[in-house]
Amino acid sequence: MTQEFSFHLVNLLRKHVGKYRDRVALRYANPEEGQDISWTELGRRVEELALALIAAGVQVQDKVAICSRNMPEWTITDLAILFSRAVTVPIYPTNTAKQVSYILRDAGIRILFVGEQEQFDSALEAAGDYELLERIVAIDRSIDLRGIEKACYLDNFIQAHGGRAEQVELEQRLENLDMTDLVTLIYTSGTTGEPKGVMLDYQNFAAAVSQHDERLALTEDDISISFLPLSHIFERAWTFYVLYRGATNVYMRDQNDIKDILPQVKPTVMCAVPRLYEKMHTAIxxxxxxxxxxxxxxxxxxxxxxxxxxxxxxxxxxxxxxxxxxxxxxxxxxxxxxxxxxxxxxxxxxxxGARLDDxxxxxxxxxxxHLKYGYGLSETTATVSCYQDEGYRFGTMGKPLPAIQVRIGEKDEIQVKSETIMRGYYNKPEATAEAFTEDGWFRTGDAGHLDDDGNIIMTERLKELMKTSGGKYIAPQLVESTLIRDHFVEQVAIVADTRKYVSALIVPAFEALEEYAKSIGVEFENRMELIRDSQIQELFNERLGKLQKELARFEQVKKFTLLSREFSLELGEITPTLKLRRKVIMERFKKEIEAMYPGRR
Incomplete structure (x- = not known):
């Protein structure tokens, strides 16, 4: 077996089942949900589900979807799909029925696994006039199947896995594993435009796994919490790496439980976006x-x-x-x-996943x-660069992994060449062609440069650059990350495109703000009264003035509006990875924005 083929994800799992046996592979953060799953048990459950998929008619490289919050069954289902040589299509559990419907149709999904009632109901609505969907498999037994004939529970689906014929077929498929097979289609959540299915194959993941060994020191004694959505490349690729290293992966369904879960689980490693640390910093x-x-x-x-x-x-x-x-x-x-x-x-x-303030x-x-800050995209199988243990520089996103080439192209675009780069966008040849330069480098859409030591410094998203009516270009992430430092600031959305000056929609950190208001004698009955108070307005005016001294004058926020609620995932104002959907926000808060530009027609 070649070294490359030994890094095939399925081969890695099969090897570890025999090696680690009774060691814990997967764990529920909440013990009431289930018992620890050993490597032996993981192998058995994956094989049973793979046989059930074959019995259900899943062919080599068929697309099978998972729409669920994080739980061990997510990974078990994912691996079973790969064992059967099919392709896993993750769907964010918070997606609307319309978004789910788009992915089902684009990927040609016939079998969909759902985690809980919310995802089951979205699937029913999405599949209303989609005749190709043959089976909705409910992972959680508490789901009301509503008498739907094509719906069943996971354990019932597994019990119908067939017999000797399916076993022979599975063994045949495992013998014929191919590094060029697709592992997954990951539909980018997208801050603008239509989602695109990123095609990643086993070669991509093999390269990613082996290159992380050059930068990280993860061992079988480590414990990782699966905090970010598994439907996102960051957490999913990390989960594969955790399993490859023989460590234990702990699953929590609700991200809001993280404060209580961390002291219980005591993880040694965990992936997160900068937003988590911004919130922790504010709370401290x-x-x-x-x-x-x-x-x-x-x-x-x-x-x-x-x-x-x-x-x-x-x-x-x-x-x-x-x-x-x-x-x-x-x-x-x-x-x-x-x-x-x-x-x-x-x-x-x-x-x-976003800019981390220095x-x-x-x-x-x-x-x-130790925050091991880095940079990557779905299209690059996650990591392009990250901090080393020593010698990294703030203001950068670390050095590229050893076998990843990075160059700076036109408009200072960061461009990448590596075996981790996607095969293309599913069903979108034009978008795929646009994503690559003529000489084969992937265009990230991010602008930046390399310092003298080869660290990546990202300056802005090229598609998010805003141009004021005076012709000045504003990088919103830079301004927003400057303001978010303040412990009274929870979220910020910058407004500048075609405007005379920069303004901001600001969501205060209400817990801190309410404490402060009481300490200075400000009386309020609700959040709206609080943010309208003249002393509170003056507080933000003063603090923003101090924060922005390092920004150029044309980048500085001249006017702001305090909002009484956070930007919402459910309302489509942020993506599942907590990035701002600027178009939605600008439309939703149009009245508040226009009020900051009096006399504008």
Whole structure:
């Protein structure tokens, strides 16, 4: 067996089933949902479901969809689909029926696995006039199948897996595994336009797995929490890597439970987007500001010591005796307690998906939480670059993985060439052609440059660049990441395109803001009264002024509107990976935006 073929995902799993046997492969974050799943049990359940898929008529490279929140059954279903040499098509569990319908039709789905009632009901609505859908398989037994003939529960689906003929067929398929087979179609959630199905094959994942070994030190003793949606490439590719390394993967259904789950599970690793750390940073600073003056001084002294120690080590030097002793005291009194919010055992935390503010990054690194910040896309099988253990630079997204080539093309576009690059967009030859240069480099759509050490510095999304009526180009992510540092700010959406100046829709961090308002005697009955108060308006005006000093004058927010609610996933204002859908937001808050530009026609 060639080295490349040994990295075939199915072969990796089969090898580990025999190697790890009784070790825990998958775990429920909430023990009430189920018991730990050993490698032996994982292998058995995957094979049973693969046989059931074959008995249901699934052919080699047929497309099978999963629409569910994170749970061990998600991964079991995914692997069973791959065992049968079919193709997994993930669908975000929060997608609307219209979005689900589009994917079912585009991918030609005949069998759809759903996690809970919400996804089952969306599937029913989406499949109303879609005759090709033959079976909806409900993973959770609590789902009401509503008497639908084509619906069944997962355990019933497995029980009808057939006999000797299906076993022979499965063995034949496993003997004929092909590195050029598709593993998955991942439909980009898209901040604009129609979703595109990214085609990734086994060669892509083999390259990704082997290259991560060059940068990461994950072991079979590690415990990872599956926090981000498995329907996204970041969490899914990471899950494959966790299993490849023989570590334990822990599944939580509801992201909102993360605060309670972390101290229970005590993970050593976990993937997340910068938004999680922005929220944690805001929560920490809010508590500090409300604390007695003595505790406040201790906190800021400790953070100062942590930053100095971290910067000393990053510069290649060793802290002196006094700094070492100060850091040990700061760690005992402050940092160790802060790390307990993450369980107290984290070794490194892969972080990607959006801009991570340098100050927030420095804060976490300084208290001993190593955010392994990086850059990647669905089309690149996730990671293009990430921080090394030492010598990385803030303001960058780290160095490309060893076998990934990066260059800067026209309009400063970051372009990539690697074995991890997608085969193309499913059913979209024109979009596929547009995604590549004439000499075969993938166009990321992101602008940036490489520093002298080869680190990637991303400056903006080319498609998101805004141009003011005065001809100035604004990179909204830069301005937004500047404002989001403030612990009174929860979310920001910049407005600038075709406008005289930059304005902002701001969602306050209401828990912190309400505490502050009470401390200065502001009375309010609801959030709307709070954000309209003149003292609160002045607070934001002053804080935004201080935050924006590092921005060019034309980039600075001149006017802002405070909103009484967060941008909503359910209302389509953000993507499942928490990126802003600017077009939707601009339309939804049109009245508030126009009020910031009086006299505009």
């Amino acid at each position: 600073l809010s508590k500090v500001e409300a604390a007695p003056e003595s505790k406040k001084k201790l906190f800021y002294w400790a953070v100062g010591v942590g930053e100095k120690c971290f910067k000393t080590i990053q510069s290649g030097k060793q802290p002196g005796l006094y700094l070492k002793a100060s850091h040990a005291l700061a760690d005992k009194l402050v940092f160790s307690r802060l790390r307990m919010a993450l369980g107290g055992r984290t070794r490194f935390l892969p972080c990607s 100050d927030i990054n420095l804060f976490f690194q300084s208290i001993g939480i």
